[in-house]
Amino acid sequence: xxxxxxxxxxxxxxxxxxxxxxxxxxxxxxxxxxxxxxxxxxxxxxxxxxxxxxxxxxxxxxxxxxxxxxxxxxxxxxxxxxxxxxxxxxxxxxxxxxxxxxxxxxxxxxxxxxxxxxxxxxxxxxxxxxxxxxxxxxxxxxxxxxxxxxxxxxxxxxxxxxxxxxxxxxxxxxxxxxxxxxxxxxxxxxxxxxxxxxxxxxxxxxxxxxxxxxxxxxxxxxxxxxxxxxxxxxxxxxxxxxxxxxxxxxxxxxxxxxxxxxxxxxxxxxxxxxxxxxxxxxxxxxxxxxxxxxxxxxxxxxxxxxxxxxxxxxxxxxxxxxxxxxxxxxxxxxxxxxxxxxxx
Amino acid sequence: xxxxxxxxxxxxxxxxxxxxxxxxxxxxxxxxxxxxxxxxxxxxxxxxxxxxxxxxxxxxxxxxxxxxxxxxxxxxxxxxxxxxxxxxxxxxxxxxxxxxxxxxxxxxxxxxxxxxxxxxxxxxxxxxxxxxxxxxxxxxxxxxxxxxxxxxxxxxxxxxxxxxxxxxxxxxxxxxxxxxxxxxxxxxxxxxxxxxxxxxxxxxxxxxxxxxxxxxxxxxxxxxxxxxxxxxxxxxxxxxxxxxxxxxxxxxxxxxxxxxxxxxxxxxxxxxxxxxxxxxxxxxxxxxxxxxxxxxxxxxxxxxxxxxxxxxxxxxxxxxxxxxxxxxxxxxxxxxxxxxxxxx
DNA sequence: TTGTATGCGTTATCAT
DNA sequence: ATGATAACGCATACAA
Numbered sequence: 001x002x003x004x005x006x007x008x009x010x011x012x013x014x015x016x017x018x019x020x021x022x023x024x025x026x027x028x029x030x031x032x033x034x035x036x037x038x039x040x041x042x043x044x045x046x047x048x049x050x051x052x053x054x055x056x057x058x059x060x061x062x063x064x065x066x067x068x069x070x071x072x073x074x075x076x077x078x079x080x081x082x083x084x085x086x087x088x089x090x091x092x093x094x095x096x097x098x099x100x101x102x103x104x105x106x107x108x109x110x111x112x113x114x115x116x117x118x119x120x121x122x123x124x125x126x127x128x129x130x131x132x133x134x135x136x137x138x139x140x141x142x143x144x145x146x147x148x149x150x151x152x153x154x155x156x157x158x159x160x161x162x163x164x165x166x167x168x169x170x171x172x173x174x175x176x177x178x179x180x181x182x183x184x185x186x187x188x189x190x191x192x193x194x195x196x197x198x199x200x201x202x203x204x205x206x207x208x209x210x211x212x213x214x215x216x217x218x219x220x221x222x223x224x225x226x227x228x229x230x231x232x233x234x235x236x237x238x239x240x241x242x243x244x245x246x247x248x249x250x251x252x253x254x255x256x257x258x259x260x261x262x263x264x265x266x267x268x269x270x271x272x273x274x275x276x277x278x279x280x281x282x283x284x285x286x287x288x289x290x291x292x293x294x295x296x297x298x299x300x301x302x303x304x305x306x307x308x309x310x311x312x313x314x315x316x317x318x319x320x321x322x323x324x325x326x327x328x329x330x331x332x333x334x335x336x337x338x339x340x341x342x343x344x
Numbered sequence: 345x346x347x348x349x350x351x352x353x354x355x356x357x358x359x360x361x362x363x364x365x366x367x368x369x370x371x372x373x374x375x376x377x378x379x380x381x382x383x384x385x386x387x388x389x390x391x392x393x394x395x396x397x398x399x400x401x402x403x404x405x406x407x408x409x410x411x412x413x414x415x416x417x418x419x420x421x422x423x424x425x426x427x428x429x430x431x432x433x434x435x436x437x438x439x440x441x442x443x444x445x446x447x448x449x450x451x452x453x454x455x456x457x458x459x460x461x462x463x464x465x466x467x468x469x470x471x472x473x474x475x476x477x478x479x480x481x482x483x484x485x486x487x488x489x490x491x492x493x494x495x496x497x498x499x500x501x502x503x504x505x506x507x508x509x510x511x512x513x514x515x516x517x518x519x520x521x522x523x524x525x526x527x528x529x530x531x532x533x534x535x536x537x538x539x540x541x542x543x544x545x546x547x548x549x550x551x552x553x554x555x556x557x558x559x560x561x562x563x564x565x566x567x568x569x570x571x572x573x574x575x576x577x578x579x580x581x582x583x584x585x586x587x588x589x590x591x592x593x594x595x596x597x598x599x600x601x602x603x604x605x606x607x608x609x610x611x612x613x614x615x616x617x618x619x620x621x622x623x624x625x626x627x628x629x630x631x632x633x634x635x636x637x638x639x640x641x642x643x644x645x646x647x648x649x650x651x652x653x654x655x656x657x658x659x660x661x662x663x664x665x666x667x668x669x670x671x672x673x674x675x676x677x678x679x680x681x682x683x684x685x686x687x688x
Numbered sequence: 689t690t691g692t693a694t695g696c697g698t699t700a701t702c703a704t
Numbered sequence: 705a706t707g708a709t710a711a712c713g714c715a716t717a718c719a720a
Contacts, residue, residue: 018706098440
C-alpha cells in the first residue's frame with residue numbers, strides 16, 4: 001500500500017508527537033530513547049511505511065549508501081555472478097550498487113576510478129580481478145581514504161581490505177588429479193604473466209608438479225591471454241608438435257574451451273586421447289562438449305564476504321573481525337579428463 | 345590533481361566574485377548569464393576542479409542522476425552487454441547506473457520494483473525482457489510517474505517508452521535461410537508461451553513458413569523454457585522419434601546449444617545430418633562446436649537507444665523525437681546450418 | 689543580467 | 705531522554 005505523497009521524518013515526528021531529532025535517533029538505532037517513545041515512533045514508521053530519503057541522509061551524514069563495483073573483466077559470467085551475490089548483501093543492509101567497468105591497461109585508469117568514486121559518491125568500492133591486483137589503485141584509494149575491498153587470488157593487502165581465493169593450494173589439487181589419472185605428459189597454458197594471479201597459478205602448478213616428480217618441459221608451458229581465442233592459439237601449438245601431451249591444464253575455462261575447439265578440428269578425442277582441465281567453473285564449463293573438468297572458484301562466497309567486509313568498514317563497526325578472508329576452490333570432475341591410456 | 349578539501353558552489357561563487365545563484369546558472373547552462381561573468385565562473389570551476397555534489401543537487405532538484413536497470417534474465421551475457429552499452433551513454437551524460445535483478449514470477453514483483461525505485465531514488469528505469477513485457481509493471485510505473493523505457497521485441501507501448509527489436513521480420517529471414525538450404529522437414533523449439541516475445545517468434549515463424557508452402561507438423565513444434573536444460577529435453581524428444589527433422593530452429597542460443605549436446609550424444613552429425621539455427625548470437629554462439637548459425641539481436645544498439653530515450657524523458661527535453669524505436673536483427677551464418685542432403 | 693531568501697529531508701550540535 | 709536549531713550543497717521563486 002504505497003501512500004501518495006512522500007512521507008518524511010517530519011510527518012512521523014508530528015504523528016508520534018515528538019521532535020524529529022528523536023525520530024532520527026530511532027532510525028539510526030540510538031539507545032538514548034525511552035521505551036514507550038521508541039515504540040510509538042516505530043509504530044508510526046511502520047504504519048506509514050516511512051523510508052528515510054537517501055539523498056537527504058547522504059547530504060547530512062556524508063554517506064550515499066551506494067557501493068561501487070569496479071572491474072575490467074571480459075568474463076561476463078563472472079561479473080554477473082559477483083553482481084548477484086553483492087546485491088543480495090546490499091539489499092539486506094540498505095545499500096545499492098553502482099557498477100563501473102574500466103580499462104585497467106589505459107593510462108588514466110586510476111584517475112578514471114577516482115573520478116567515478118567522487119562522481120557517483122559511492123561510500124566504498126569492491127574491486128574485482130584483475131583490477132584488484134593494482135597496487136597503485138589500492139594505494140590511491142587508501143590515500144583518498146575511500147573504503148575498499150579487493151577480491152583477489154593472493155595475499156596482497158590487509159585482511160580488512162581483501163578477500164582471497166587460495167589458488168596455490170588449488171593448483172596442487174589439480175596436479176594430484178592428473179597424477180591420479182596416470183598422466184605424465186602434462187602441458188599448461190598459463191594466463192598473462194603480468195597478472196599476479198596467473199603467476200600464482202603457474203608457480204603453484206609447477207612447484208607442486210616438481211615436488212611430486214612430474215617434470216613439465218619448456219615447450220609445454222605456454223602463455224595465453226585468458227581469452228577463448230588465445231586458448232585456440234596455444235592449443236594449436238601444443239597439439240601440432242611431434243609429441244603430444246596427454247593432458248593440458250588451462251588457466252581458465254575460456255582457454256580450455258579453445259582447446260576443445262582445436263582438438264575437435266584436429267580430430268583428437270577428448271578425453272580418450274587428451275585430458276583437459278580448466279579453472280573457474282563458469283556457467284559454460286558444464287555445457288561444452290565434452291563437459292569440462294575444472295577448478296571451481298567460489299565466486300559468490302567471495303563476493304558475499306567482500307561486500308560484508310566493505311559495509312562493515314564503511315559503518316566502521318568493530319572492523320571486519322569475524323569475516324573470513326580466505327576461501328578455497330575445489331575440483332569439479334567432468335567429462336574432459338580421464339585415465340591416461342598411454343603406456344610410457 | 346585532486347584538491348584536498350571538497351570545493352563547493354559557495355567557494356566558486358566567492359572566487360568568481362558572484363552569487364551562488366549565478367554559479368548555479370552556469371552549471372545548469374542557463375542562457376541568462378553575461379559573457380564575461382560566465383567566462384570567469386567557468387574558469388574558476390575548471391581551475392578548482394569543481395563538481396556539483398550529486399546528493400545535494402538531488403535533494404534540491406528532486407533528481408538523483410541515477411538510472412535503474414531492472415531485469416530478470418538468466419542470460420548473463422545479455423545483461424553484461426546491455427550494461428556496458430548503457431554505461432557508455434550514462435558516462436557521457438553524467439548519470440550512474442544502479443542495477444536491480446528481480447524475480448518476475450514472484451507475487452511481490454511489482455512492489456519490489458517500486459520499492460527499489462524509491463529506495464535508490466533512481467530518476468528512471470530501463471526494463472529488460474522478459475520483465476519488459478509486464479503490462480502491470482509498466483502501468484504501475486506510469487501511475488507513479490516514474491520515467492521508464494522498455495526493451496522488448498514487440499510494439500507494447502508508446503514510442504517514447506519502448507525500444508523494439510523487430511523479431512517477426514527476423515523470423516521470416518530464418519525461414520528463408522532454411523528454405524534456401526533445401527530444408528523441408530523443419531522443427532522448432534519455441535520459448536515459453538507465457539512470454540510475448542516467444543509467441544511473437546512462434547507466430548512469425550509458422551506464418552512465414554506457411555506463406556512459403558512449408559508445413560510444420562504438430563509434433564515438431566515443442567515449447568522449451570529458454571534454458572540450456574530445456575533445450576536438451578526438447579531435442580531428445582525431437583531426435584528420438586521415427587522420423588527426424590532435417591533442421592531445427594531454437595528460440596535462443598542456449599537451447600540451440602542443448603540441441604548440439606543431444607545430437608552429439610546420439611551421434612547425429614551437425615550440419616551433415618541436421619541443421620541448427622539459434623537466436624540472439626550470444627557470446628558463446630560462435631564458440632560452441634559446431635559454431636551456431638543464429639539471428640543476431642543488436643543488443644548494444646537497443647540498449648544505447650533505450651538509455652538515450654530515458655535520459656531525454658527525464659530531462660523532459662523535446663521528448664524522444666529523433667531517436668529510433670525499431671531495430672532489426674540479422675542472420676549470422678556459421679557451421680551449424682548447411683545444405684540439406686536429404687532427398688524428399 | 690544578477691542576487692536574496694527559502695527549502696529539500698536528514699544528521700549533528702548543543703542545550704535542557 | 706528529548707528538543708530547538710543549525711548545517712549539508714544545491715536549486716528555485718521572487719526581487720531588483
